[in-house]
Amino acid sequence: MDILPILSTLKRHKTAAGLIVLQIALTCAIVCNALFLIFQRIERINADTGADEQALVTFSLASMARVENPEPQTQADLAALRQVPGVASVTLTNQYPYGRSSNNSGVRLTPDTTQSSRVVASHYTTGPGFIGTMGLKLLEGRDFEANEFVPGSTLDANPDPRVPAVIINKTMAERLWPGESALGKAIYVYGNEPQRVVGVVRDLPSPNPGSEDENALNTMMFPVQPSFRGGGFMIRVAPGADREAVLKAATAKLLANSPGLRRVIRDQNTLVKLRADYYRQDRSMIQLLAGVCVGLLVVTAFGIVGLASFWVQQRTRMIGTRRALGATRGQILRYFQTENLLLSSAGIVLGMIGAYGISLLLMKNYELPRLPWIYLPIGALVLWTLGQIAVFAPARRAAALPPVAALRGG
């Protein structure tokens, strides 16, 4: 292959060649990082919380007048909801994944309140049936028993509340007692008496799934049932039932379930919709990154086409001479494609260095992980292909030039 003549031709057009190499380098650097960011976000959006989000709907109520003892009404509400067709199970909780409410507490391993917390964990207070309703997977131990539950409103004014049990997630178990079984161990969150670990679940999602904060990775739930106004109802919809219809029926049933007390729905959602809203920003970032990648590739293709056309026009005499001396059309085509390959390769090498540099900057300023090396050959491949496709049309035009062009001049 006649690489040396190509190089010597390019030397005479240093500026233009340099510009194309620079353009390809910038595009490669940006596209490599953009592709990595896109896949990172896609991974984040598809993260599994461990809960059966497809089957869950949630809503919360408030009463127009203050109710001093909300427990009887709470029990009546739960009973009424279990009658609604399509409801497989119902529970109350103070927070849920993608929800607006978030509670965190420090966890001590000794009753001494002057000691620092060992960890800060996301703090669930839930009614009976939470694990079954959410579809969580219990790895060790058991769910709470009926006699372990304490009504939340009775804790409010109690300076030494007694909560006997806690269920924690696997991450928290390993953080606090690495290598041992967490069952039976004691933590101190409420009052002077310990809460003993009775069960370990594989995942208990915090209200901020995907967050790397300590209080999102460690989660714990207590058998403290919120009242109808202190928490939200979480309903597991029976298989085959329409989520929206069940939600509508449930909210209507509860609004009519408190004669003499006006209540209003504070919010109502399916977990699927909450999840979609939660990841909205990530989705639009993905679209933007993809758009910029496509834009960059299109602009670079413009540049290659424009420059190649110009060079074809400039070298008409040279091409005509070569054809007159016996070069085939295919050889002329290959000449231009090889030239483009050389330029692209130079640009890609520079671009990879640039991509690494950009990745370091992103790591430092935006706490992103380092670019995995696999994206560099992917970027290289994309740009080689783009270059070859872009140069094809002008190269074909060059190959179609008749030998007599050498005599006619440029």
Place this chain on the structure above:
Amino acid sequence: MLTYYLELALRAFRSHRGLTVLMLLSIAMGVAACMTTLTVFHVLSGDPIPHKSDRLFNVQLDAETRRDWKPGDEPELQLTRFDAEQLLRARRGVHQVMMTGSFIAIDPAGSGDAAQPPFFTGGRWTSADFFTMFDAPFRYGNGWTAADDGAEARVAVLSAELNDKLFGGQDSRGKTVRLRDKDFTVVGVLRPWRPAPHYFDLTLGSYAKPADVYIPLSTSLTLRFGGAGNMNCWGRSDGIDPRSLNAPCAWLQYWVQLDTPQQVADYRTYLTQYSDQQREAGRFERPANPRLTGVMAWLSQRKVVPSDIQLQVWLAFGFLAVCLTNTVGLLLAKCLRRSGEIGVRRALGAPRRQIFLQFLVEAGTLGVVGGVLGLALTWIGLWVVRQNPSDYAQLARLDWQMLATTLGVSLAASVLAGLLPAWRACQITPAIQLKTQ
């Protein structure tokens, strides 16, 4: 001379249509990407109260226990009720306010409209100085007074939107608005108001819509209306109502207006003295560490602009760089294609400077036209951003500043891009060009 260059430029565009279109698109796309992201960034990071942002300060006190303390730790972002009420009573600033956000159920039946069902909306429980301090614009009436705070008066100020919903936008002073089952008298109605970011309370979302109903904080505490935002309790807080006076819980935002640097220094001293007093009294356990943070420093410290937006701005600049390189290359190609014409002009006596200027004018014209195209694309880009249902997306609009910047950026970028080709063009020696014809 300039009009002649313009004429030459237009003629050149017409004879190299394809190349010109490519260049225009290139410039327009690069400029549009940059300006869309810059506009969003400008809207989100702008000064929410430019004429006053150097006189408003957020107050922080380090009231927590010694238990989890490390030197250099950031103090609590909000104040406890005890501290806020003490500071408010002392009135050491020109104006001061303690407040919290909330969600409350409004019953339209109390305003005479029994047909509308009750609904939830945002509220703000605050002391009287809120409206003067943050320049809340009134359409009817005014806020309430400190005497109303003391008397726990049942007065309310409505937002424009709530007033439209309940009273059809009429002057509703003296009318009743029912929060839960308690009736309040309307004393003022605001104009449409949306400070961006919601700087005085970032706990409900940095770009959240402001509250629809404002009532005195003292009234909300007596009526046990609760609140919404961040609540941080420490130490032994079992069995204690977090909103009670002596609860070890921080949940109130506290802002103070100080007009001169001397007042700022004096207030800082006062906060340190207050912290020391509280230490002696046994309430504070940590060394005095009060903070007095101005609006812009507060927004920067709280990292209000999402990092995604910053990333987008950098991405757009990278895109503009590639578009510029593309334009330089294409301009160069166009210039060199016309070396014959340049050779003739030089032979006829045009100095290098004129050739250089001619091509700069050509690049500039490209910039202006590309800028107008880029403006149209930016407008479309911002429309796409506004379709995003997030809090701040609605604020993304082109203002005159950004419009001028768009055209400026486009012109500057293309002139910059045109420098290299223009210089190469004026280096062309007429003799060689004429020989090859």
